[in-house]
Amino acid sequence: MDIDARKLAVLLAVHRAGGVLAAADVLHLTPSAVSQQIARLEDVVGVTVLDRQPRGAVLTQAGRVLAEAAERIESELTDARKALAALQGDVTGTVVISAFKTVIRMLLVPLVHRLREQFPGLELLIREMDGEKAQQELRSGAVDLIILEAESPLGHRAARGTRDVPVLEEPWVVIMPAATPLPVSTADLEHLTWLGVDPDAAAHSATEQARRGLKAAPPLHSYYDYDVALSLVSGGLGIAIVPALAVLGVLPDGVKAVSLPGLGTRRLIARHRTTRSEPRKEVLTVLDAIIASAAELDTNV
Known part of the structure; x- marks a missing residue:
């Protein structure tokens, strides 16, 4: 046969x-x-x-x-x-990658310049878009790589014809007004005002886990974007749980970030197509560079 x-x-x-x-x-x-x-x-x-x-x-x-x-x-x-690809030194072509704000700022922007020096014939194009749109673009071939939060609805399982690769595991942290007494455990957060989180955001499950067992009042304000969470906290409207990358280098005045036991971690994954001709050599090169850059990040706050 x-x-x-x-x-x-x-x-x-x-x-x-x-x-x-x-x-x-x-x-x-x-x-x-x-x-x-x-x-x-x-x-x-x-x-x-x-x-x-x-x-x-x-x-x-x-x-x-x-x-x-x-x-x-x-x-x-x-x-x-x-x-x-590892045996061949020359890497050329264009790789289109979709990601969200924190990853673009902390990982991809520095990577563009590094890859340009290392591989002059390789062009990395960055697209900011939401997860659903990114998945559609990956499937259509318009995007080569997408970065997702593993805890998000789209990140739970790779779609057919794609493969997920771990990129980074970083801690969730609590952001709060700077004048708030420093907590030592999530129990100390019970009487504080919490911000709500959009159910489609990866921070939703982390927030629900942290609030479990607490007699906290229902949230009045909610967020999806981590920059919005920072703005709301800066305005004294509540506390929130965000990933460490969301506060590195951009923590506003009057806001502090605190690591607490039991908050868990956010896992970032890269998703690419898998076919007889993909992923291409240049896509693998970019993926390896992203993983290496992520390993160099200090996510302690």
């Missing part, structure tokens, strides 16, 4: 996209060409691999076996490309 890896890749694309039409868009093929590849694969293996339904296509048991094999091949190719 001679199974063509390219046909396996087409099957995997159909599985990830949820149907032949969507897979055709991802693969830049016609739907007819995708269907032909699947039909030829079924001829070779002698079984049906797709259950075609009105709302899309679902893998049969045999299809799942082949799709899992395709994912292993894809993973091996990614590792091989990374190893080859």
Whole structure:
């Protein structure tokens, strides 16, 4: 039985996209060409691999076996490309990365200048956008890398056809007006006014964890953006939990950041596409540089 890896890749694309039409868009093929590849694969293996339904296509048991094999091949190719990239000194091309404000400020802006010196032929383009938009752009190919908070709804699990790589683990800290007595545990925060957090923000779960068991009053004000949290705290409107990166070098006058036991950490991940041709060498180079730069950060406050 001679199974063509390219046909396996087409099957995997159909599985990830949820149907032949969507897979055709991802693969830049016609739907007819995708269907032909699947039909030829079924001829070779002698079984049906797709259950075609009105709302899309679902893998049969045999299809799942082949799709899992395709994912292993894809993973091996990614590792091989990374190893080859390490052997080859010249890195050229353009890498588009999406991230949010704290990562752009503390990691990516310094990295642009460093990469420009180290790899003159490599161009790093930064895009600030929210997680949903970033995920769409990654899927469409408009963006090569996105940085996400692992605790956010989008960060919980990598989408089909993508891979998550750990970038940084940093502590959550409490920000409060400077005149507030210094707490030694979260119990000391019970009678303070808390700011609310948008449920889609990663700080939401960290805040709920810190407030658990406290008889704190319901919050009046809320935030999604960490700079907004800093502004609200600076105005004396409450206390908030933010990641260490959000306060490094930008803590306003009249606000202090405090580390407390039990607040936990925020985990940042980088997400990239995994296909037969991706991630490209230049994407892996940028990813490695981001991880190295993150390791150099001092996130103690």
